[in-house]
Amino acid sequence: MQESLVGRVLDAAMGCGGSYADIFAEDTLIHSLELQDGKVSQTRQVCLHGAGVRVLKGGATGYAYTMDLRRKALIDAARFAATIGGKEPLSAMPGIDGVDDELLLPCAQPAVSPGHVRELLLQADQMAHDMDARVVRVKAAVATNSRQLFFANTEGVSYTDYRPFTSIVVRVVMDQDSQSQMGYSTRQMQLEPSFVTDEVIRQVVREAVDRTSILFEAVRPEGGEMPVVMAAGASGIFIHEAIGHAFEADFNRLGTSIFSGRLGERICGPDISIVDDGSLAGDAGFLRWDDEGVCNPRTLLVDRGVLNSYMHDRISAAYYGVSPTGNGRRESFRFPPQPRMRCTYMLAGEVPPADIIRSVKKGIYAQTFTNGQVQIGAGDFTFYMKQGYLIEDGKLTRPVRDVNIIGNGPQALGDIGLVGNDLKIDHSAGMCGKGGQSVLVSQGLPTVLVNRLVVG
Amino acid sequence: MMEEDILHEVMRMAQAEGCNDVKIVLSEKTADDITVLSGKVDKMQHATIRSLSLNLFIDGRDGYFYTNRVSLQGMRDFIRKAVEATRMLESDIAQTLPDPARYYRGGGVDLRTADPLLPAVTPQEKTRLALACNQEIAGKHPALISADTRYSDHYSRLWYLVSNGFEGFEQNSSVSLTTICTVDGVGGQHPMDGWGESRICFAGFPWEGISRKGLDRTLRKIGQHPIASGHYQLLVESPVADHLLQPMLAALSGQALQQQMSFLANCQGQQVGSPLLDLVDDPLIPGTRGASYFDYDGVALERRSIFSKGRLCTYFIDTPNSHRLGMPATTQCAHHLIFTPGTDTLDDLLCKAGDAILVTDFNGGNCDPSTGNFSYGIEGFHYKDGICVEPVSGINVTGNMLHLWRHLVGVANDADPWNVDLIPSLLFEDISFGGTAG
Structure with missing residues (x-):
C-alpha cells in the first residue's frame, strides 16, 4: 500500500511536465533537559511530522509540504509542486480515488530516559563547582534528536533512515575581583545519548572552566594585519567560511561565487588538499544518503592546490553535467534540498605544529571560535575568536580575547604558509545556516599558518 | 471542531492528567515563497502549518511541549507523556504563570496587523509581481551577473488559552519583495547587495524601484x-x-x-x-x-x-x-x-x-x-x-x-x-x- 501511495503522489507531482520528483517524509522527536542554578528544572519536547514533495523542471523547483500524511494532503502538495512543470495538468490526473490511506513512518522514540540525562546534568554541575571555587553559576543542557526519514523519487531510489543526534553544552559563570566572566564548551555527535559518558562530561566541564578562567587574564590585542596560526581542530571554521561555502555549486552555477568558473585552476599551494566527507560515522556531518537519495561518501574539493570539484545537489550537477556529490541537504521536510557541506577539512601536511608557532615573530594563535560568516561574492569571511594567544618571538605568551578575524577566501588560501601534520576533526561545532535552513556540519584542520589576516 | 474548542479540549485533558496550570497556543500559518532568477521563475514553494504548544505546570515544575500533529486523536497520549516528562523536573517556585491581573482583557483598538484579502491572492498574481520587479533591471547594466527576486508572504493566526484566566487571539500577515544583485567586480570579486520592502497588505505593494535600488547599491560596492x-x-x-x-x-x-x-x-x-x-x-x-x-x-x-x-x-x-x-x-x-x-x-x-x-x-x-x-x-x-x-x-x-x-x-x-x-x-x-x- 505504501508503494502504491508513493507512486500516486509522484505521478501527481509529474503531472504538469516536470522532469524529476521526490518525496521526503520525517517523524522527529527533539527532547532537551536543562540545568540552571543547581536544578534540572526545564524540559522541552518538540514533535515534527510531515512530508515535502519536490518537482524539478530544468533548474527550476516546485515545492510544497504538508503535516498531514494522508493521501489527499500529499496529492494536494504534489499538485502544487507540479505547477513548476508549466504544462496544463492532465485531465485524468492521478491522485485521489476514494482511498484514504496514509504514508506510515516509524514513530520517533525518545532516545534516552530523562532520569539518566538528569543525573548527567547534576554530575556536570557538581564537577564544575568542584573544579574551581570561582564558579558561581552553571547552566548545562543535553538535547537529543531522533529522526525517522523516508525518501523516494521518480528514478526508483527509495530509502528509510534513522538519524540520532545528541549534544551536550556546559556554560559557567565565574567571579574574580568583582568581575564576572562566562565561557562554555560543547560536544555534538550523530550518536545516541550513550556517547555522553562520564569522561565526555568531565572533558566538556574542564574545557568550560578553563576557557572561562583564562578570560580574567586575557587582553585585547592591538588590531591590524598580522600572521595567524590556526590551531588544529576548531580552526576548521577557517575552511568552512573562507572557501567551503564558495565551493557550494548553487552559487557557482549562478556565477555569484568568487570561485565561479575556476574549476581545474590552481588556487593555492601544492601542499593543500581539502575534502568534504560524509563517511565519518557518528560525526555531525555523517550522511549515509543525502536528502535527495544520493550516496557519495567523500568529495575531493581541492587536490594538491587545484580546484577539483564543487559540492553539488541534483540541480547543479545536471547543470555542470556531473554526478551529484551527495551534498543535497535540507533542514527538514519543510525545505527543498540545496548544496551543503558535511564534514569539511584540510588534509594533514608535514610540519610539526611547534615549528609553525616558532616560525612567527609576532602574531596570533587562534584556538576556539564562534559566529563565522562569509560574503559569497566578494569572498570576505569573518569568524570571532573566543580564545587564543599572542605569539611573540615564536612563543605563545599572553591569552587574548574579543577578537574578530577577517580575510578574503582566495587570498587567505593563497597566503597559507605552513600546514601541520596534526589534522584534528572538531566535534564542538554543529549547525550551519544558509538560505534560512540550518543543518548539522563539522570541520577539521591541521595547525596552519596564514601569513596575513586582519585581526581586530 | 473550532480552534477554541480544540484548546478547551486539550486544557481538559491536561488538567485531568494532574496539571495545576496550563498554557496552550494553537497556531495556523500559510506561507508562499516565489523566487525569480534573471527573468525566470526558479522556485515556487507553498506551506500550510498547524501546530500546538503547551506549557504544563505541575507543583512548581514547568515543561514546554510542541507538536504539529494537532488532531485530538493521539493528543491524550501526547499529553500523558508530556506530564510524565514534566514530573521528572525539580520543583522551582519561580516557574509560574503571570499574575492574572496583568493579562490583556480586550477592548483595544483594531491594530490592523493582518491583511484579510491575502489568503485570496492567487500564486499567479504573486508570481506576476515578482516577475515585474525582477524585469525592472533586466539588461540594465553590463556588469550585472544575476538578479534574484524573492516574493514571500505569510498569514498567521494564533489562539491562546491559559488556565489562570487568559484567552486571546491574534493574527498577522506580512508580504515582502527583495531583489539581490550580483555584479562583476574587480580582481574576480562578485559584489552582492540588494534592497527589499515589506508590508502587511498585498494590495498596492510598492514593487517599483526595488530592483533598481538593489542594483545601484550593488554597483557602488565595486572595488x-x-x-x-x-x-x-x-x-x-x-x-x-x-x-x-x-x-x-x-x-x-x-x-x-x-x-x-x-x-x-x-x-x-x-x-x-x-x-x-x-x-x-x-x-x-x-x-x-x-x-x-x-x-x-x-x-x-x-x-x-x-x-x-x-x-x-x-x-x-x-x-x-x-x-x-x-x-x-x-x-x-x-x-x-x-x-x-x-x-x-x-x-x-x-x-x-x-x-x-x-x-x-x-x-x-x-x-x-x-x-x-x-x-x-x-x-x-x-x-x-x-x-x-x-x-x-x-x-x-x-x-x-x-x-x-x-x-x-x-x-x-x-x-x-x-x-x-x-x-x-x-x-x-x-x-x-x-x-x-x-
Whole structure:
C-alpha cells in the first residue's frame, strides 16, 4: 500500500511536465533537559511530522509540504509542486480515488530516559563547582534528536533512515575581583545519548572552566594585519567560511561565487588538499544518503592546490553535467534540498605544529571560535575568536580575547604558509545556516599558518 | 471542531492528567515563497502549518511541549507523556504563570496587523509581481551577473488559552519583495547587495524601484577593499543600525541579569548613553508591523520608554525571572521599537561627520554579554566631508558598547516606517577600526 501511495503522489507531482520528483517524509522527536542554578528544572519536547514533495523542471523547483500524511494532503502538495512543470495538468490526473490511506513512518522514540540525562546534568554541575571555587553559576543542557526519514523519487531510489543526534553544552559563570566572566564548551555527535559518558562530561566541564578562567587574564590585542596560526581542530571554521561555502555549486552555477568558473585552476599551494566527507560515522556531518537519495561518501574539493570539484545537489550537477556529490541537504521536510557541506577539512601536511608557532615573530594563535560568516561574492569571511594567544618571538605568551578575524577566501588560501601534520576533526561545532535552513556540519584542520589576516 | 474548542479540549485533558496550570497556543500559518532568477521563475514553494504548544505546570515544575500533529486523536497520549516528562523536573517556585491581573482583557483598538484579502491572492498574481520587479533591471547594466527576486508572504493566526484566566487571539500577515544583485567586480570579486520592502497588505505593494535600488547599491560596492586601521567617525545606515542596538537590548533581559551576563546590570535610572539615546517600545500603534495587544504570556502590552535621553528606564523581566531577581515583572522583550529621530538626513550627517566610515552591512563578529566588548566585521564606504572616497570591506569596528553609546552624536530622520523596529541612521564619534597597516 505504501508503494502504491508513493507512486500516486509522484505521478501527481509529474503531472504538469516536470522532469524529476521526490518525496521526503520525517517523524522527529527533539527532547532537551536543562540545568540552571543547581536544578534540572526545564524540559522541552518538540514533535515534527510531515512530508515535502519536490518537482524539478530544468533548474527550476516546485515545492510544497504538508503535516498531514494522508493521501489527499500529499496529492494536494504534489499538485502544487507540479505547477513548476508549466504544462496544463492532465485531465485524468492521478491522485485521489476514494482511498484514504496514509504514508506510515516509524514513530520517533525518545532516545534516552530523562532520569539518566538528569543525573548527567547534576554530575556536570557538581564537577564544575568542584573544579574551581570561582564558579558561581552553571547552566548545562543535553538535547537529543531522533529522526525517522523516508525518501523516494521518480528514478526508483527509495530509502528509510534513522538519524540520532545528541549534544551536550556546559556554560559557567565565574567571579574574580568583582568581575564576572562566562565561557562554555560543547560536544555534538550523530550518536545516541550513550556517547555522553562520564569522561565526555568531565572533558566538556574542564574545557568550560578553563576557557572561562583564562578570560580574567586575557587582553585585547592591538588590531591590524598580522600572521595567524590556526590551531588544529576548531580552526576548521577557517575552511568552512573562507572557501567551503564558495565551493557550494548553487552559487557557482549562478556565477555569484568568487570561485565561479575556476574549476581545474590552481588556487593555492601544492601542499593543500581539502575534502568534504560524509563517511565519518557518528560525526555531525555523517550522511549515509543525502536528502535527495544520493550516496557519495567523500568529495575531493581541492587536490594538491587545484580546484577539483564543487559540492553539488541534483540541480547543479545536471547543470555542470556531473554526478551529484551527495551534498543535497535540507533542514527538514519543510525545505527543498540545496548544496551543503558535511564534514569539511584540510588534509594533514608535514610540519610539526611547534615549528609553525616558532616560525612567527609576532602574531596570533587562534584556538576556539564562534559566529563565522562569509560574503559569497566578494569572498570576505569573518569568524570571532573566543580564545587564543599572542605569539611573540615564536612563543605563545599572553591569552587574548574579543577578537574578530577577517580575510578574503582566495587570498587567505593563497597566503597559507605552513600546514601541520596534526589534522584534528572538531566535534564542538554543529549547525550551519544558509538560505534560512540550518543543518548539522563539522570541520577539521591541521595547525596552519596564514601569513596575513586582519585581526581586530 | 473550532480552534477554541480544540484548546478547551486539550486544557481538559491536561488538567485531568494532574496539571495545576496550563498554557496552550494553537497556531495556523500559510506561507508562499516565489523566487525569480534573471527573468525566470526558479522556485515556487507553498506551506500550510498547524501546530500546538503547551506549557504544563505541575507543583512548581514547568515543561514546554510542541507538536504539529494537532488532531485530538493521539493528543491524550501526547499529553500523558508530556506530564510524565514534566514530573521528572525539580520543583522551582519561580516557574509560574503571570499574575492574572496583568493579562490583556480586550477592548483595544483594531491594530490592523493582518491583511484579510491575502489568503485570496492567487500564486499567479504573486508570481506576476515578482516577475515585474525582477524585469525592472533586466539588461540594465553590463556588469550585472544575476538578479534574484524573492516574493514571500505569510498569514498567521494564533489562539491562546491559559488556565489562570487568559484567552486571546491574534493574527498577522506580512508580504515582502527583495531583489539581490550580483555584479562583476574587480580582481574576480562578485559584489552582492540588494534592497527589499515589506508590508502587511498585498494590495498596492510598492514593487517599483526595488530592483533598481538593489542594483545601484550593488554597483557602488565595486572595488571594496580594506583600509588602514585608525579612529574614524562611525555612521551606521538605518537598515543595519539595529545591529548595534541588539547587544544593549540583550543586556536588559531578565535572563541575562539573573545569569550575571549583562553589562547593564544595576544601571536602571542611570545615564548609560549620550542624551541622543532615546528609545521607546510602542506595540499599540495600529497598522504597524510588530503591533500587538499582548506578549506571548498574554500580558497586556503598553508603550514603554527603554532609554530616555541616555538614561536606562526599564529591563525586560518575565515572570520567572521576576521571582528569581525580586524585581517587578515587565514584559519578555520589545515588540515595536522607535528610536526618537533627529532632523538630519543621512547626507546631512555624512557632511557633518568629517572623516567617517558609513557602515552598510556587518560581517560576523560578536559582543561579550558580560563586558560589552565587541568586534564586528563591516563593509561600507569611506567618506570625507560628505564625499565618498572609497568603498570599504574586510575591516573590523571594535570597542565597548557603553563607550560606543556615550559617543552617539547624531541621529538621522530616515527610519523606514514599515520596519518592525524604527531605527534611523546613527553617527558615533571617534571609534576604533582595525584594518591594514596603512
